[in-house]
Amino acid sequence: MNNSIMNRDDESAWGAGRTPAATDATAAAAAAAARADAIDWTRETFASALTWIANAHATREAVVHGETRLTFAQLAQRIRAFARGLMSLGVAPGENVALWMSDSTEWLIARWAVPLVGAVLVPVNTRFRDSDVAYVLGQSEATTLIVQERGGGSSARGVRYFDILAQLDPEWTAQRRGAWQCERMPALRRVIGLPTERTLPGGMENFHAIEAHGKSCLNDGALERRFAQVKPDDVAQILYTSGTTSFPKGAMVRHGALLANNHYAAQCLRLTSQDRYLSCVPLFTATGTFYTLAMALSGAAMVIADQFSPQTFCECVERERITVSFFVDTIVQDLKAFPDIGKYDLSSLRTGTGAPLPTASFEWVSHTLNVPELVSAYGMSETSNAVVRTRWDDPYEKRARTNGRPVRGVKVRITDIETGKTLPAGSVGQICVSGYVVMKGYYRMPEEDRKAIDADGWLLTGDLGELDDDGYLTYRGRVKEMIKPGGFNVATQEIEVFLKTYPGVRQAVVVGVPDARLGEVGYAYIERQDGADISPFALQQYCREHIASYKVPRYVEFVDAWPLTGSQKIRKLELRDRAIRNLTPDGDAPPHTGADAGAHA
The missing domain is CATH 3.40.50.980 (Rossmann fold)
Structure with a gap:
């Protein structure tokens, strides 16, 4: 060896x-x-x-x-x-x-x-x-x-x-x-x-x-x-x-x-x-x-x-003295809703990681579930796991609000979506990665290889991100999930994360739909928590009070279930097609439309 x-x-x-x-x-x-x-x-x-x-x-x-x-x-x-x-x-x-x-x-x-x-x-x-x-x-x-x-x-x-x-x-x-x-x-x-x-x-x-x-x-x-x-x-x-x-x-x-x-x-x-x-x-x-x-x-x-079930999780942690686990937001929400969680001894839990968690979920796992060394990361199948990570001893704010710094031997840069030029810290653009972690390519798909990996070996992830002055990356969603109301680039994930801060919102997904004046506006699908009574107008008003007007979803539709892939990811393309159908003259009844939601660029 x-x-x-x-x-x-x-x-x-x-x-x-x-x-x-x-x-x-x-x-x-x-x-x-x-x-x-x-x-x-x-x-x-x-x-x-x-x-x-x-x-x-x-x-x-x-x-x-x-x-x-x-x-x-x-x-x-x-x-x-x-x-x-x-x-x-x-x-x-x-x-x-x-x-x-x-x-x-x-x-x-x-x-x-x-x-x-x-x-x-x-x-x-x-x-x-x-x-x-x-x-x-x-x-x-x-x-x-x-x-x-x-x-x-x-x-x-x-x-x-x-x-x-x-x-x-x-x-x-x-x-x-x-x-x-x-x-x-x-x-x-x-x-x-x-x-x-x-x-x-x-x-x-x-x-x-x-x-x-x-x-x-x-x-x-x-x-x-x-x-x-x-x-x-x-x-x-x-x-x-x-x-x-x-x-x-x-x-x-x-x-x-x-x-x-x-x-x-x-x-x-x-x-x-x-x-x-x-x-x-x-x-x-x-x-x-x-x-x-x-x-x-x-x-x-x-x-x-x-x-997985909340009960199975708690029983296993207590019986096996589990110290580390993997958390995605679905698991976190299930654990939060489990009424008997306080009956179990979960004190052995020390650390964990997972898909990028909303800040509120990260805080709940860290403080309420008491996982003191919880870390965050960002990666994909194409990179043999994460390309950036926070460490167990990083400052809490970095662990809770960013996805981390590049792993050893890997470079990360943010580029302009249209020009490909490298952007300064604080700018949102496409995440590009180079180093030993980059895949050899896609099996029997040379055209896809050429789209994904440039001549210098940089992997164009198709993801949006932002680097701060300390070199920590924050994931902002998919490039294809970028919407452009009135010429402004907006990552739909940014809006989704904000919508989930409204009381009673369990899940939020935003897609872009055509608009005659602004070119494109946001269409929000909202899943409510059990028993929550949310007014679409109140939700849009909340957005107008806290985020830029062009980020406010023009349309709001409430849903009880999501179309999912085999890996349990939400099918956004299907939701976008459904939204466009809803807005056609012969489509289903349109969702709530705010009087001026997203109307001002």
Whole structure:
């Protein structure tokens, strides 16, 4: 393993944050963290990382799922066995292997084993159905599919995957092992099944049988010879974007980038082998796949819950003494509304991170839930996790109100949307990123590559942001979600965040609609909190009193539910189309229109 020291620039005091306490366990955890900090993870692969983790944290608990509890040594042994089994099936370096399973120990084993042998992991959304799955497996040219019979996690309660597979290929039970032929997924040759209720059909390999066979072959040296063929710059994973405005694109991310960026995430959270992480987001997501690495590299235990609910969260934190979790605003709102939250001992919680949270939600988690070292971040599938982060010891105001400074080895700049010129601090423009974290490209989409990455290697994120004088970034929404009333550029997220400060507003989404005079104005969709009585006029008046007139939504419509993607993101394009239809002469009854809302530029 390459143990060269990373260039820490102005961050030489990272180790100082891990002050050893009196206990031997704390001192050992701090020592292991310091050894991890001394490794240049950009030069490593999943194979070398697993070897280091298994040696450094052998006896520490690695994963908890139901009745299953494995140490890192035990988990590494199972990963190696399954990896060797994949080799026996003929899985070669560079092949794409799709993983379509709900959260489980087996998911985690496959997540590591696939890149271990030089193949490329393609996580598949467990909410997908036949059309979605056919697209991802077809576009990715996956040669192997790892699938369970029936779902059981938070993202797939009761879903029968084999039945969906039958929709894709009515002759699936007659397929031959290693020689699958399916018109909708032409590259597919092998299907590995994880049975729960019934016997696997003859053409499907058994997950546990592959693991058992691999275990019997571990001493033949073949796995180590394969490890030597895999390089840090090889693609380890293809992550498909959510596709809110187009077909999903598969971002190709590398071994070294994944390891280095997620080790940095562990540093920002001050993680050690004494931490315990509760996974609240599906593992197939970019976040899910990333934080499996951050936890393993720090020796932290990962606790997998079958499904998220406020009660399950509280029970798990209390029982497992969880110290770190992932928070998105949906989770925060559910926890805030849980009437029994005060009955549980949640005092073990120390830190966490998540998608950019509204300031009010960040404050609630920090102060009411009492998570003192909560941090923020901003990133995407295309960058192997975050490109900016706040650290556990950053000033509270920076952690609560910004997304952080660039991660080590990464540059971030803000550019004018139309000219591409770099903008000064305090200006809102497109976030552009360069450095080792930038993806290799989109799988089989060269035109999309040229749109996303310029000639100098800068990734044009399509996101809006603003850098302050201290170099901290604040995310302001999507470029395509920019509206331009009367010639003024306005990020819809800015309006959405403000609307959620009005009493009784649970969620707000703003889209742009055409206007004869101003060119474009805002159309706000509002979800009210239970029992809230909100007057559209009062809401618009509140806006007029506190924000620029051109930012005030011209229209307000109340909704009870949102159109969502498979990754549970709101489909803004669908909402915009609906708004435009509402405003046509033969459309539905128009929403409330403020007399002068947004009328003055």
